[in-house]
Structures are given as C-alpha cells and as structure tokens.
Amino acid sequence: MKMKKILAVVFAAAILLSTAACGQKAAPAPSAASTKGTQKLVVAHKANPTGLFHLTINNVSANGPIDYLIYDTLVAYDSTKDSFNPSIATKWEYIDDTHIKFTLRNDVVAHDGNKVTAKDVIYTLKTGQESNKVANYYDRFNLAECKAVDDTTVIIATKQADPYLFYTLANNALGIVCEAAVKAGGGPDAQQQKPTAGTGPYKFVSWESGSKLVFARNDKYWGEKPYFDTIEVRIITDASARVMNLESGDVDVAFDPVVSQIKSLDTKKFTVENVKTKASNIAFFNCTKAPFNDVKVRQAVALALDYESNAQVSMEGYGYVTDSFIPNLNQAYAKPDGSYTNYYKYNVEEAKKLLKESSQPNGFTFTLKYMENSIFTSLAQLIQNQLKVIGITVNLAPTASSVFYTDASNGNFDMYLAAPSNPDPFVLVNYFDGRISMQKASGGTGWRGPAELDALIDQAKVTMDKDARNAIFKKIQAIINENVPCLVLGSQNRVLVCKSDLTGIRYTPFSDIDLSHCSRK
Amino acid sequence: MLKYIVKRLLWMIPVILGVLCIVFVLSEITPGDPVDTLVGADAPPEVKEAMREKLGLNDPVYVRFANYIVKVVTKADLGNSYTTNQPVAKELMVRFPITLKLTLWSIFVALVISIPLGLISAVKRYSWIDNLSMALALFGVSIPQFWFGLMTMLIFSVKLKWFPASGIDGTAGWVLPVAMIGIGNVGNFARITRSSMLEVIQQDYIRTARAKGQKEWIVIVKHGLRNALIPIVANVGNVLGISLGGAVIAETIFSVNGVGKYMLDAINARNWPSVQGGLVLLAISFSIIMLLVDLLYAAIDPRLKSEFKAKNKIKSRRKAVEA
Numbered sequence: 001m002k003m004k005k006i007l008a009v010v011f012a013a014a015i016l017l018s019t020a021a022c023g024q025k026a027a028p029a030p031s032a033a034s035t036k037g038t039q040k041l042v043v044a045h046k047a048n049p050t051g052l053f054h055l056t057i058n059n060v061s062a063n064g065p066i067d068y069l070i071y072d073t074l075v076a077y078d079s080t081k082d083s084f085n086p087s088i089a090t091k092w093e094y095i096d097d098t099h100i101k102f103t104l105r106n107d108v109v110a111h112d113g114n115k116v117t118a119k120d121v122i123y124t125l126k127t128g129q130e131s132n133k134v135a136n137y138y139d140r141f142n143l144a145e146c147k148a149v150d151d152t153t154v155i156i157a158t159k160q161a162d163p164y165l166f167y168t169l170a171n172n173a174l175g176i177v178c179e180a181a182v183k184a185g186g187g188p189d190a191q192q193q194k195p196t197a198g199t200g201p202y203k204f205v206s207w208e209s210g211s212k213l214v215f216a217r218n219d220k221y222w223g224e225k226p227y228f229d230t231i232e233v234r235i236i237t238d239a240s241a242r243v244m245n246l247e248s249g250d251v252d253v254a255f256d257p258v259v260s261q262i263k264s265l266d267t268k269k270f271t272v273e274n275v276k277t278k279a280s281n282i283a284f285f286n287c288t289k290a291p292f293n294d295v296k297v298r299q300a301v302a303l304a305l306d307y308e309s310n311a312q313v314s315m316e317g318y319g320y321v322t323d324s325f326i327p328n329l330n331q332a333y334a335k336p337d338g339s340y341t342n343y344y345k346y347n348v349e350e351a352k353k354l355l356k357e358s359s360q361p362n363g364f365t366f367t368l369k370y371m372e373n374s375i376f377t378s379l380a381q382l383i384q385n386q387l388k389v390i391g392i393t394v395n396l397a398p399t400a401s402s403v404f405y406t407d408a409s410n411g412n413f414d415m416y417l418a419a420p421s422n423p424d425p426f427v428l429v430n431y432f433d434g435r436i437s438m439q440k441a442s443g444g445t446g447w448r449g450p451a452e453l454d455a456l457i458d459q460a461k462v463t464m465d466k467d468a469r470n471a472i473f474k475k476i477q478a479i480i481n482e483n484v485p486c487l488v489l490g491s492q493n494r495v496l497v498c499k500s501d502l503t504g505i506r507y508t509p510f511s512d513i514d515l516s517h518c519s520r521k
Numbered sequence: 522m523l524k525y526i527v528k529r530l531l532w533m534i535p536v537i538l539g540v541l542c543i544v545f546v547l548s549e550i551t552p553g554d555p556v557d558t559l560v561g562a563d564a565p566p567e568v569k570e571a572m573r574e575k576l577g578l579n580d581p582v583y584v585r586f587a588n589y590i591v592k593v594v595t596k597a598d599l600g601n602s603y604t605t606n607q608p609v610a611k612e613l614m615v616r617f618p619i620t621l622k623l624t625l626w627s628i629f630v631a632l633v634i635s636i637p638l639g640l641i642s643a644v645k646r647y648s649w650i651d652n653l654s655m656a657l658a659l660f661g662v663s664i665p666q667f668w669f670g671l672m673t674m675l676i677f678s679v680k681l682k683w684f685p686a687s688g689i690d691g692t693a694g695w696v697l698p699v700a701m702i703g704i705g706n707v708g709n710f711a712r713i714t715r716s717s718m719l720e721v722i723q724q725d726y727i728r729t730a731r732a733k734g735q736k737e738w739i740v741i742v743k744h745g746l747r748n749a750l751i752p753i754v755a756n757v758g759n760v761l762g763i764s765l766g767g768a769v770i771a772e773t774i775f776s777v778n779g780v781g782k783y784m785l786d787a788i789n790a791r792n793w794p795s796v797q798g799g800l801v802l803l804a805i806s807f808s809i810i811m812l813l814v815d816l817l818y819a820a821i822d823p824r825l826k827s828e829f830k831a832k833n834k835i836k837s838r839r840k841a842v843e844a
Contacts, residue, residue: 189606210783211777212688
C-alpha cells in the first residue's frame with residue numbers, strides 16, 4: 001500500500017513538475033490580432049535559423065526574412081523595377097570598374113546605441129570574408145583596397161569588374177553590422193544568439209530555438225518609423241499547418257504554403273502574393289561519365305520532356321516555363337531566336353531517333369537525386385514517366401539535404417534537381433564553366449565546353465556595359481543550351497499568403513521575403 | 522527493494538554505453554559530411570579541412586569515441602550542436618520538460634478514456650456498447666497521426682477557433698497536441714484493458730467474490746481491474762518511453778519545441794552531437810520508466826513482491842549454509 005502511494009505521488013509530481021518546468025502561464029495564447037492599441041505581426045516561417053549573426057553562419061538563405069528585420073544593407077532592392085534604391089548608402093558612384101564610392105547616412109545607430117560609420121562597412125566585409133562561411137558572397141571583395149575615407153564615405157573594391165555586385169550588396173548576407181556593438185555584445189558567437197549590432201527596423205528580443213523569435217520596434221531607426229510594436233516569427237515546419245494557422249487567425253503571414261490549399265482560401269480575408277522569381281528548377285546531368293557524357297543522350301532526354309505540362313503540374317500554376325538555363329526574368333536572359341537548336345521542346349519521336357543514334361541505343365537506367373519538396377517530387381515523377389516512353393528507366397532517390405549537397409559537390413550523382421535562385425547569371429554560368437570544379441561551384445555538371453565558351457565567359461565578366469554584356473550572354477546561352485548539360489524545368493513563383501490588411505511586403509534580389517517595412521492598411 | 526533499484530540503475534550504464542556505441546557507428550557509416558553543414562558545401566577545401574581538424578574528425582574513430590565518452594561521463598558534456606554551436610545538454614534541457622509534459626498529459630488523457638472503455642467492453646461483451654467502443658478503439662489505432670493532427674487543427678482551430686493552431690504559450694495551446702497523442706493511444710490501451718479484463722473476470726476469485734455477495738462494481742474494479750492492470754501498465758510504460766522520443770508528429774504539426782522535433786532536425790542536418798545527446802537522454806528516460814514500471818508491478822500485484830522477497834531469502838539462506 002505504501003509503495004502504491006509513493007508511485008502515485010511520483011506520477012502526479014512528474015506531471016506537475018513538467019508543467020512548472022515549462023514556465024506555464026494560465027493565460028490563453030495571444031492571437032495574431034492587435035491588442036489594445038499595440039500592433040503585432042505574427043509570421044509562420046518554415047525553418048529555424050541556425051544563428052542570428054549572418055556573417056558567421058553558412059546557411060544565410062534560411063535566415064532571409066529574419067535578417068531583413070535586424071540588419072540593413074547598403075542598398076535596397078526594388079523588385080518591381082529590378083533596380084536599387086538608397087538604404088544606409090545615400091548615393092554611390094563608380095570610380096572605375098572595380099572601385100565604387102558610397103556615401104553613407106550619418107544618423108545610423110546600431111540596436112545597442114553605437115553609431116555606425118564607414119569603418120563598420122569595412123568591418124562587415126572583413127568579418128564576412130574571414131569567416132569563410134558566406135564565401136560565395138564575400139570572396140569578390142578586394143579587402144586591401146576597400147577603405148573608409150571618412151565617417152560617411154567608403155570605397156568598396158572588387159577583385160574584378162562585377163556587373164551584378166549590387167544584387168549581392170542588397171542581399172541579407174551583406175547586412176551591415178556595427179563593430180563596437182559586436183564587441184560590446186560579446187563577439188560574433190554571442191551575437192548568434194543575441195544580436196545587438198544590426199541597424200534594422202526591428203530589434204531582437206528573444207529566441208526560443210525551434211519555436212519562435214520575437215522582435216520589437218527599433219525606435220531609433222533612421223528610416224520611416226517601423227509600423228509594428230512587435231513581430232513574432234513562429235517556426236512551423238509543416239506547410240499545411242502554416243496555412244491552417246493563418247486561417248485560424250493565429251498568424252498574419254504564412255510563407256511557402258501548400259499550393260493546393262491556397263485555392264480554398266477566402267479571398268476576402270486573405271491575399272495570395274504570387275511573385276515571379278529569378279529562380280529556376282534545373283536538372284543537372286553528370287557529364288563526366290556515361291551515359292550523360294554523350295551529348296546526343298542529353299539532347300534525347302531534353303526532347304522527351306513535356307515542359308509546358310510539367311511546369312503546370314509541378315507548380316500548379318504558380319510558376320512559368322523557361323527555355324534557357326538563365327530564367328526569363330534575369331537581365332542576362334536571351335530568348336532563343338533560331339540561331340541554335342533549342343532542345344527544350346517536347347518531341348518524343350525526335351528524342352527516340354536521337355537516342356538510337358547515341359551511345360545508348362537500347363536505353364539505360366539512371367538515378368535522379370533530389371531534396372524532397374512538393375515541386376521536386378512531382379517533377380521527378382514526371383521525368384520518370386516521360387523518359388520511360390523512350391526506354392530510359394529512372395530510379396528516384398529523395399536525399400537528405402546534408403548528403404545531397406555533399407553528393408552534388410563531389411559528382412556523386414547521375415542527375416540531380418536544384419533551384420538556384422541567385423540573380424547573378426555568372427553563378428549559373430559557373431555550373432557550366434569546365435574550368436571551375438564541381439566542388440568549387442557547389443555542384444554543376446562537370447561539362448567541359450568549347451574554348452570559345454571560356455573566352456566568352458571571361459569577356460562577359462569584364463564587360464560593364466549592359467547591352468554589350470547581354471550580347472555576349474546570348475552567345476553563351478546558345479552554346480550551353482545547344483549542348484544541354486542541364487534541363488530547365490521552369491521557374492517557380494515565390495508564394496505567400498497573408499491577411500488582406502497587410503501591405504508593404506517586399507521581395508529581395510534572391511526572391512526572399514522582406515517584412516521589415518510591412519504595415520496594416 | 523532498495524538493492525533492486527540500485528542494481529537496475531547500475532544496469533543503465535551498459536545500456537547507455539551500448540546506445541552511444543550504436544549511434545556512433547551509425548554516424549560513421551552514414552554518407553555525407555557534417556563539415557558541409559557547418560561551413561557550407563561551397564566553402565574552400567582548406568576551410569573545410571580546418572573545421573575537420575577543429576572538430577577532431579581527422580582523429581581515428583576509437584580516439585573520437587573515447588573522447589566523447591570521457592566528456593559525457595566526467596563533465597556531462599554532450600558537446601556543442603553543429604548547427605547552433607550551443608551546448609547540446611542546454612538545448613535538450615529546454616526541450617525535455619516540454620516533451621515530458623506533453624507525454625504525461627497525453628497518457629493521462631488516454632488512460633482516463635481507455636480504461637472505462639475497455640472495462641465496459643469486457644463486462645458487456647458482444648453487446649452494442651462493446652462493438653461501438655471496440656470500433657472506436659480500432660479507429661483510434663488505425664488513423665494516421667499526421668492526418669488526425671491536421672484534422673483536429675482544421676476543426677478546432679480553423680473552424681471553431683477554440684484552440685490556437687500552434688504554440689504552447691497558454692493552457693489552450695496544449696489541448697490539441699495532448700489530444701492528438703492521447704486519443705491515438707486510446708485504442709491501444711482500451712483493447713488491452715478489454716482483453717486483460719476478459720481473462721480476469723473468468724477467474725475463480727471473481728466468481729468467489731460475486732458468490733460472497735460483493736457489489737458488482739467492487740468485483741469489477743477492485744478484484745477485476747487490479748488484477749488486469751499488469752499488461753496495461755507494461756503497455757503504458759512502453760508507450761511512455763516511445764512517446765518521449767517519438768512525439769515528433771505532434772511537435773511538428775503544432776510547432777511544439779520538444780525533443781522529438783529537435784532530434785528530427787538534428788538527423789536531417791547530420792548534427793551528430795545533438796542526435797547522440799538526445800539518444801542518451803532518451804535511453805536514460807526509458808530505463809527509468811522501465812524501472813518505475815517494474816516497481817509499479819510490485820505495487821499492483823503483491824504476489825510479485827512476495828516472490829522477490831522469497832527469492833532473496835532463499836539466496837541469503839544458501840549463503841548462510843555455505844558459510
């Protein structure tokens with residue numbers, strides 16, 4: 001009897017202790033709606049950030065919407081005009097192809113109150129480059145020649161002419177931090193958990209890793225006064241749950257919803273933001289080994305796919321068909337004009353004919369790797385079905401992200417699906433530049449193009465005149481598209497759903513969402 | 522009894538070492554490189570190499586394993602998370618109370634519903650009540666938890682707006698995740714209660730109790746249910762242990778920041794310190810739960826305690842004779 005009582009007490013105590021340990025409050029959960037004159041925005045985000053100091057984390061893309069609340073960039077991107085506006089920098093001028101002089105505002109202070117000057121811009125570039133975590137953004141800077149002329153003037157130098165530099169400057173990876181604030185706040189590691197060195201419109205308040213982040217209005221913000229008193233970013237990994245949270249009124253904005261759910265939303269209450277992007281869904285061939293080292297095999301595969309219906313089915317109307325590895329919205333895109341054979345056209349008979357003439361006349365089997373999401377899963381199944389018609393068997397291999405990137409960099413694949421979103425066309429071109437290893441390009445195809453292609457790429461990289469550069473890109477696209485080292489499977493739109501009274505949602509050069517200037521109508 | 526408890530606690534050491542060993546081997550043979558997670562797949566090779574050296578990944582496997590064990594045993598240091606660079610122990614301690622609370626409440630809810638359901642089914646065998654409750658139990662066992670979670674969210678959050686769809690800031694936030702896990706277990710517990718009770722109520726001592734003129738509810742609850750509890754308790758112990766690490770679905774859907782979700786994220790990111798730390802915590806929790814279950818057996822059924830005591834007496838007599 002005594003033992004029974006003890007065990008009953010243990011069980012009851014366990015329940016009570018666990019309740020107490022969770023810091024339980026009896027009050028009901030606050031809803032997304034504003035309460036008593038205060039304005040609160042609740043956002044459903046899909047991923048937990050790995051850290052909040054963007055200069056020393058490697059996965060900046062997952063942090064995009066959060067970084068834009070905390071940090072400002074030198075220039076701001078206007079996605080409607082594909083142009084750049086002043087931000088911390090009020091004006092800029094090219095000294096020569098590799099040096100740009102920026103004039104900064106003199107009223108910018110970090111969240112901890114320290115003043116931000118030109119030296120902080122240099123500190124940001126230096127920290128980013130030395131950390132090597134965001135090398136693809138910071139490698140381009142020639143630090144030896146970057147200098148702070150005075151408090152409000154800074155010269156930024158690049159290693160070579162960089163026509164698309166401003167896309168990077170407007171990216172969250174280049175958010176400016178205040179050196180004094182970083183040091184006062186305990187250094188970069190401490191900033192990962194409690195950032196105080198940003199200058200953005202919202203200040204960090206708290207972070208329950210894996211659950212939610214809370215930000216408060218920065219009353220010392222140099223720009224227009226931020227609208228919301230607080231912004232809460234909830235981490236809800238399941239896409240269906242994000243939309244249901246919106247429908248229930250628990251959140252105001254849901255990122256990356258399930259497209260099929262969007263159609264059933266009440267259009268009076270909710271707005272669907274459906275924005276075309278510069279990101280493409282691309283299937284990369286491994287051109288270093290059979291069967292895809294044979295151009296005829298690649299061309300046959302390209303002709304066997306129905307691009308129109310694949311884009312429609314996989315993206316459910318929230319995307320568009322592309323006909324070059326550089327997507328249609330990119331400044332460097334050139335529409336195929338008949339000067340080369342475009343293989344991104346559905347023609348099964350021609351595909352069969354080409355396969356017969358190739359090194360694999362009787363068909364073959366290969367493995368398609370991809371990271372699981374609704375679009376890639378759908379695309380992979382469509383590719384599998386359509387290639388079966390011409391005698392090619394596709395084994396589908398959904399792969400975890402960590403293994404996927406390693407395999408892509410090491411050439412351990414036959415074909416993989418990815419969606420590069422970088423608006424800099426050279427990043428895309430790098431995938432097909434045979435002089436750059438797959439390791440260096442973080443993937444690609446291993447395809448070695450003709451010497452003419454190398455020369456064109458080199459020439460484009462130093463051509464600052466937009467029209468002249470685009471003329472070169474046209475030739476580059478002709479060579480690459482004709483040799484089909486990849487399949488272009490359409491560009492997906494950036495989709496979010498939000499309450500109808502929200503306005504001011506912006507899109508970044510990398511198609512991220514920026515809610516820092518969002519308000520209610 | 523104290524001796525038994527100490528013995529069982531000591532047995533946990535090889536169990537945990539075994540778990541560590543298995544996880545370590547699995548992390549070694551799984552493809553992919555954690556350095557890619559830390560510095561990015563596109564980082565220069567020299568940066569990757571430096572990180573590999575810093576983490577000790579260039580050391581031989583046995584050295585790394587030994588280092589890990591020494592740290593865990595001497596400093597309770599489970600290492601730092603590869604993704605957040607925070608101590609794993611600290612991260613787990615934030616999440617464990619949440620998962621524990623979720624699990625205990627859901628089991629409580631499941632027991633409150635399932636035991637009466639199983640009792641009624643057994644007592645009213647083959648009646649419409651039995652058929653209905655077993656159909657409900659079958660439904661509970663069969664429905665996919667993921668679907669059930671989304672449906673509860675759709676009905677109670679989106680349509681009725683009774684409970685929040687995510688977050689556990691207030692009491693209301695706990696209702697749906699607890700209900701999701703709890704109701705998922707009702708079918709299991711109810712079926713076991715029923716079958717166990719059916720076996721017990723046919724025993725002679727039940728007939729004797731009835732013949733003595735005991736009230737029916739006393740016969741059923743005091744004489745019947747108490748004797749039928751052993752398999753139920755065993756099952757509850759298993760479910761409790763599994764739920765501590767496996768409430769992933771509820772945690773994912775309702776955005777509850779628990780151990781299951783933490784480990785799932787860690788596995789996806791090849792964040793081995795977090796995976797190992799989580800498994801150590803779960804192994805300890807599971808072992809303690811199993812110990813409590815064994816103690817509960819003795820509390821429920823005094824015959825088991827007597828058997829244990831008798832065995833000990835025989836042992837000590839043998840020793841005395843040998844001496």
